[in-house]
Amino acid sequence: MTPNQRLMVAVILSVVFFVAYTAIFPQEQPEMAQVKQSNSKNNVASTNQQASNMLPNSVSNVSNAAGHEISPQESIAANDLSTLVTVSNKHFILKMDTLGRISSTELLDEKFNDKDDNHAQLIPVDGTKPLFVRFLDSNINEEATKVAYIANISKLDVKDGAKKVVLTQKLSNLTVTKEITFYPDGHYDAKVLLSDNKRYFIYLGQRPEITEQMMTISGAMVYTDDGIVTIVEDGDAEGRKTFSGVELISAFDQYSASIMYGFTKDTNIVIERDRDDNPVVYFEAVQNMNFNGYIGQKEYKTLKNINPVLTNAIEYGWFTFASKPLFQLLLWLHGILGNWGWSIIALTLIIRVILYPLTYKGMVSMQKMKNIAPQVKAVQAKYKGDPQRMNAAVMDMYKKHGANPLGGCLPMLLQIPVFFAIYRVLLNAVELQGAPWMLWVQDLSRMDSTFVLPVLMGASMYYQQKLTPSNFTDPMQEKVFKFLPIIFTFFFVTFPSGLVLYWFVNNLFSIAQQFIVNQQFKNAKDVEVAIAHKTEKKDD
Structure with missing residues (x-):
């Protein structure tokens, strides 16, 4: 030659x-689902009055709620739920529904608008939502999806600092309490308390779906304390994977992510696959569970100021060794x-x-x-x-x-x-x-x-x-x-x-x-x- x-x-x-x-x-270009925003007129008092009432009976099975196939003994029902709590500042509006989940996060800054110039919605309509709780006991599951949480406050304005909301779900033989403190930068501290020791799981939620560029990676990430990053891309999930010693978990797209962190070393993180072979992430919680979360853009300075470990949620694929520096x-x-x-x-x-x-x-x-x-x-x-x-x-x-x-x-x-x-x-x-x-x-x-x-x-x-x-x-x-x-x-x-x-x-x-x-x-x-x-x- x-x-x-x-x-x-x-x-x-x-x-x-x-x-x-x-x-x-x-990179697939998913059609941006338009999340219908409902202006709830229920205040705290009216919500408390309905606490003992059963939620609407328009239900689907747990596979739809959890976003993946699970065994019959773990089955629960899911409901079309209304907004219970609204958290807002000048940058975002976050909503929680009557099942105690983060059901919507809307970014208000125009620079994050989607290709149709609509405000970016970080929580997809389909799939699991952050803070969704699933019990192993099918009887508790069934009741938990029919009894609404109540909240001590319906609106939180966090523009001037952190605010706390307490959600309570009173079941026949169990009380579930979620104490969540929201911060202006989009992160939150979560404490989940059970009145009795029951086995249950907390979900990270599905990834945002606002990616537009080609050649980007989207899916789920697990970052462990030995510095190993495991990424399961959409369409590549294969069965169940379990991790321990986890520093953070992330469901992410090109620019944004739903992240949870602050776990104890013995917390078991599980990645399942849904019907489309996309990853679904959750962890097994204890009776009194403390952890942290973040929903928003993967901006380096913001993540570093919250907790330096979160900067590991910014991935560069094969070229991380060169791209990061x-x-x-x-x-x-x-x-x-x-x-x-x-x-x-x-x-x-x-x-x-x-x-x-x-x-x-x-x-x-x-x-x-x-x-x-x-x-x-x-x-x-x-x-x-x-x-x-x-x-x-x-x-x-x-x-x-x-x-x-x-x-x-x-x-x-x-x-x-x-x-x-x-x-x-x-x-x-x-x-x-x-x-x-x-x-x-x-x-x-x-x-x-x-x-x-x-x-x-x-x-x-x-x-x-x-x-x-x-x-x-x-x-x-x-x-x-x-x-x-x-x-x-x-x-x-x-x-x-x-x-x-x-x-x-x-x-x-x-x-x-x-x-x-x-x-x-x-x-x-x-x-x-x-x-x-x-x-x-x-x-x-």
């Missing part, structure tokens, strides 16, 4: 890898520059500086390959009938001129993992939602609807190719190589503006570096010509 063919294979492999990754990890660097740059767009540009510059020695060597090697291309062709023609001798002669020529046939491929191959690490950072950083850069780019988390950035990226890639030395011997290879800017532009059209900005600026730095290398070789050649001309005059 000739050096040109090796270079071409490296380029094509990068594209094939890119296409394969997109095909293997597509890159995000820390990006966060630090934002603290200095105050703009995420300029922070991305600064991060690109830092990466280019780190990779400069390798990319410089690669560019120099390609320039040398171009300069000796005529001599290589002559050697190949001379030893056309003797491949072994021809290869030896070509390699001697490379060695003599300090040219490396693979030197031009290495920098490009190194950029592939860096690109995907950056991609994971910019795709998972909720901080980019609604974050403007300048001019027409007002949301770095969304595609550029004007298509200006992708076109600029493609144009810069094309110009970079024009500057890059090439010595293609196969016209077909050259044509394919020239089509790469069009292919990449097509890919980048739907990518977040922040990612396109990174690649565009990366191209600009490559152009500048290639221009410097080309100028150095031109100057060196001019010096050689001048010396040769001077020598000829002297000989004359």
Whole structure:
């Protein structure tokens, strides 16, 4: 295989890898279910009066309530329940229903709106809800789903600080009490008390369903005290998995999550699968159970301020080892520059500086390959009938001129993992939602609807190719190589503006570096010509 063919294979492999990754990890675009908000007119007094009444008898089986198939002896009923408690501040409205579950969490900030410009709803209509309690005893289960909880307060405004609500469910032979303290940042402290020791389970709830981007991961996460992250993606759940020593559990999508944490070391966390092979997470609770929870966006500073362990809920897939430190660097740059767009540009510059020695060597090697291309062709023609001798002669020529046939491929191959690490950072950083850069780019988390950035990226890639030395011997290879800017532009059209900005600026730095290398070789050649001309005059 000739050096040109090796270079071409490296380029094509990068594209094939890119296409394969997109095909293997597509993100389904679920239709956003519209949660019907009911304005409950029941106050605390009227609710208390109805405490002993049976809930409506429009029921389904426990599999619908729990979100997964369970054994008959664990069966309970589920009800279409009304709002019991409303918790609000300027950023969210959270509601709890008469079964003591968090039934709705609505984000009020416009930057989190869905694709239809509606407020983001973090609790899906179907599936389990956070704080849902299921008893092992089927008789208790049946009664528990027919008797409403009562609350000591119906509305909590947490804009000025934490507020506590106490929910009580009085069954025939058991009283269940949930004491929940809500905080302005979206997290809560929960205490569940039983009047008698009965075996029961508390559910994390289904993941949010507001993801729009491709190539994102959604599902359930378990982070244990040994630093191991276990992710069960939607569609990949296989039977029951049990964990202990758990630091946090999370049901997540691209930007948001329902998280529970603060467990004792011996708490058993269970992941089941639902009918669609999606994960359902719950844990076995004790008579007096204390834990914490959070429902909201996976914003790094917010999670860190609540509890540093929660930052582990921000996942980057395969590239966590590289993406996590890159995000820390990006966060630090934002603290200095105050703009995420300029922070991305600064991060690109830092990466280019780190990779400069390798990319410089690669560019120099390609320039040398171009300069000796005529001599290589002559050697190949001379030893056309003797491949072994021809290869030896070509390699001697490379060695003599300090040219490396693979030197031009290495920098490009190194950029592939860096690109995907950056991609994971910019795709998972909720901080980019609604974050403007300048001019027409007002949301770095969304595609550029004007298509200006992708076109600029493609144009810069094309110009970079024009500057890059090439010595293609196969016209077909050259044509394919020239089509790469069009292919990449097509890919980048739907990518977040922040990612396109990174690649565009990366191209600009490559152009500048290639221009410097080309100028150095031109100057060196001019010096050689001048010396040769001077020598000829002297000989004359």
